[in-house]
Amino acid sequence: MRTIVCIKQVPETNEVKIDSENNSLIREKSNMAINPVDMYALEEAIQLSRVSGGSSTAMSMGIPEVSELLRNAIGLGIDEAVLLSDIAFAGADTLATAYALSMGIKKLGDYDLIICGRNSADGDTGQVGPSLAEKLGIPHITCVNRIIETESDYIRCSRLSENGYEIVEMSLPGLITVVKGINEPRLPSLARMMKARKADIPILTARDIDADIKLCGFTGSPTKVVSTHIPLKETNIEMFTGSEEEQAQLLIERLNRLL
Amino acid sequence: MARISISNEKCIRCKVCIAACAYNMIAFSNQELGINDGCTFCGSCISACKYGAITITGEEGRRQTENVARYSGVLVFGEYTDGKFSGAVQEILGEARKIADKLGVQVSAAVLGNRMTDPAGELIAGGADKVYLVDHPLLEKFNDDVYTDVITQIVNTYMPEIFIIASTIHGSSLAARVASRLGTGLTADCTGLEVDMERRLLRQTRPTFGGNLMATIICPGARPQMCTVKPRVMQKLPPDYSRAGEIIIPRVDIKESSRLRIIERIVSGGMDYNLEEAEIIVSVGRGLQNPNNLNMIREFANVLGASIGASRALVDMGWLEYSHQVGQTGKTVRPRIYFACGISGAIQHLAGMLSSEFIVAINKDPDAPIFKAANVGIVGDLTSIIPTLTTELKRLLKK
Numbered sequence: 001m002r003t004i005v006c007i008k009q010v011p012e013t014n015e016v017k018i019d020s021e022n023n024s025l026i027r028e029k030s031n032m033a034i035n036p037v038d039m040y041a042l043e044e045a046i047q048l049s050r051v052s053g054g055s056s057t058a059m060s061m062g063i064p065e066v067s068e069l070l071r072n073a074i075g076l077g078i079d080e081a082v083l084l085s086d087i088a089f090a091g092a093d094t095l096a097t098a099y100a101l102s103m104g105i106k107k108l109g110d111y112d113l114i115i116c117g118r119n120s121a122d123g124d125t126g127q128v129g130p131s132l133a134e135k136l137g138i139p140h141i142t143c144v145n146r147i148i149e150t151e152s153d154y155i156r157c158s159r160l161s162e163n164g165y166e167i168v169e170m171s172l173p174g175l176i177t178v179v180k181g182i183n184e185p186r187l188p189s190l191a192r193m194m195k196a197r198k199a200d201i202p203i204l205t206a207r208d209i210d211a212d213i214k215l216c217g218f219t220g221s222p223t224k225v226v227s228t229h230i231p232l233k234e235t236n237i238e239m240f241t242g243s244e245e246e247q248a249q250l251l252i253e254r255l256n257r258l259l
Numbered sequence: 260m261a262r263i264s265i266s267n268e269k270c271i272r273c274k275v276c277i278a279a280c281a282y283n284m285i286a287f288s289n290q291e292l293g294i295n296d297g298c299t300f301c302g303s304c305i306s307a308c309k310y311g312a313i314t315i316t317g318e319e320g321r322r323q324t325e326n327v328a329r330y331s332g333v334l335v336f337g338e339y340t341d342g343k344f345s346g347a348v349q350e351i352l353g354e355a356r357k358i359a360d361k362l363g364v365q366v367s368a369a370v371l372g373n374r375m376t377d378p379a380g381e382l383i384a385g386g387a388d389k390v391y392l393v394d395h396p397l398l399e400k401f402n403d404d405v406y407t408d409v410i411t412q413i414v415n416t417y418m419p420e421i422f423i424i425a426s427t428i429h430g431s432s433l434a435a436r437v438a439s440r441l442g443t444g445l446t447a448d449c450t451g452l453e454v455d456m457e458r459r460l461l462r463q464t465r466p467t468f469g470g471n472l473m474a475t476i477i478c479p480g481a482r483p484q485m486c487t488v489k490p491r492v493m494q495k496l497p498p499d500y501s502r503a504g505e506i507i508i509p510r511v512d513i514k515e516s517s518r519l520r521i522i523e524r525i526v527s528g529g530m531d532y533n534l535e536e537a538e539i540i541v542s543v544g545r546g547l548q549n550p551n552n553l554n555m556i557r558e559f560a561n562v563l564g565a566s567i568g569a570s571r572a573l574v575d576m577g578w579l580e581y582s583h584q585v586g587q588t589g590k591t592v593r594p595r596i597y598f599a600c601g602i603s604g605a606i607q608h609l610a611g612m613l614s615s616e617f618i619v620a621i622n623k624d625p626d627a628p629i630f631k632a633a634n635v636g637i638v639g640d641l642t643s644i645i646p647t648l649t650t651e652l653k654r655l656l657k658k
Binding site: 011032036040062063065087090091092093094095098120121122123124125126127128129130131132133134135138139140141143144145155159160161162163164165167168169170171172179180181218221222223224225226227228229230231236237238239240244245247249250251252254255256258259 | 264281282283295296297298299300301302303305306307315345392403404407420427428429431432434435436438439440442443444445446447448462466467468469470471472473474476477478479480481516517518519520521522523524525526527535536568574580581582584587588589594595613617619620630631633634635636637638639643644647648650652655
């Protein structure tokens, strides 16, 4: 089974603070990292290729520096990696991203399963997975929390729903998006890191993948961001005092008024 | 190709844009600001710059739908499962009604299912003028393939200018696939919709960066302008069963999917699972100290009729399942009342619950950031406060 994992580079947002004076974001440390839930997608691909044989490929779209994150994916146990990088891809919304990824994947040749993280920590739309499946003309299942069974031509998964889960079977090739908790991502091993350091990570441009640049990046994006602002939240907290019983009663009184 | 540039004449070197860039792509060197290649054109710097020094230029609107002007009306997806509508359908109908009235157009709703009992009545009472009703055995269970086929046909036939879908798990999955097939724009998880009357455009506002930033997005050249809307954000209308509406049975081609088979739907955990639609949530964090203390949380939640949420720390320790996790890597919730018990309030957690109507914080540490986000707070050990609250509540309920 050949799996392809699509991963995204996101800012490590742990250090986000808001400057209350001019109402802007302060980022003290803005290292880039692999999108957290994509780590589960990578792990799932590694496990699948161990169990069923075959190979795994990681793909990303971004600036040349993203190669380093792909190298980390190889360090975890992914067999090979490829980066789509071209100024023509810059400013892509989810549709233009899905288009570019689909062209890159077509260039890689045959595959059985594509795995994406459910959503990214920055844009957080959760749209690229299904949109990519559509561009490739393959079926998809979102929010997979367990792969129950894989055969050469189908996969059986459990997918989350609002009030439980669903068991869904999908013909392959297909695409799944996975949620956190589907597995326990491993740590890189020293031997693999050595291998990763030497790995050749091809960088493909729009021309290399035969992409129509009118459908890529900012130009190929139907949606445009017109403005951004930082949400304001008033902080008029009321702190209760007194014994625990008194505080409990005060709280219940407040809630009673509310309900 | 698109370009982003900073005008040296207009720029006063205040460097506000550097702080505004989430991707660290603006650099200051030789007394000039420059933007690096990794720019994602998110527009944050443009909004932050008070001097209009930053501009994006490019061939806007390659994604031009032909006959944009022929698209008219607001369409809503009436998600229908197990004999009833998803809770958010009436909310997005209410919002669609507001938008349609401003634009002077009609609201329609598409509902797909098998052997539905008068779904149109509820949709019309909730604000729809027209209901596209497709009742077919193959539509019994939500199937991304089959539903995408049917919905795309409805959109192509009736050509709405705006298409709104609730961002449930099924709704989000369907919307992304449909937008991709139609080649149009889709804005995820909107919390605000407005109409730009001059350009007849939908201004779609959504949280991004874990709720730290709100972005307003438009889709100028492609139709329909599609968006998913978070449940529990928009206001539903009081149902008016005297409203008149039209039921249309669209002629659609329904193919059985040979690619996706829904084997089983399992409803489990009751309210605990349905956090996104819960009215009251009791969330617990590390302050719980011991997994056995979950029993007191369950009892408290039970008395309140609340669902149980959790911080990431608690889920990572394996005390509660991932489906309970609230926050950036978990669920985003907007209950009427949110109890944060023993949760310190890391920004990633706040991102998932900050929009709750009323937040109660209970924490041992008076300096915990959760108190900055809460409406009311109690400083103390939750393992003694929660049982007291449960007792007091029970006493009140007896009265």
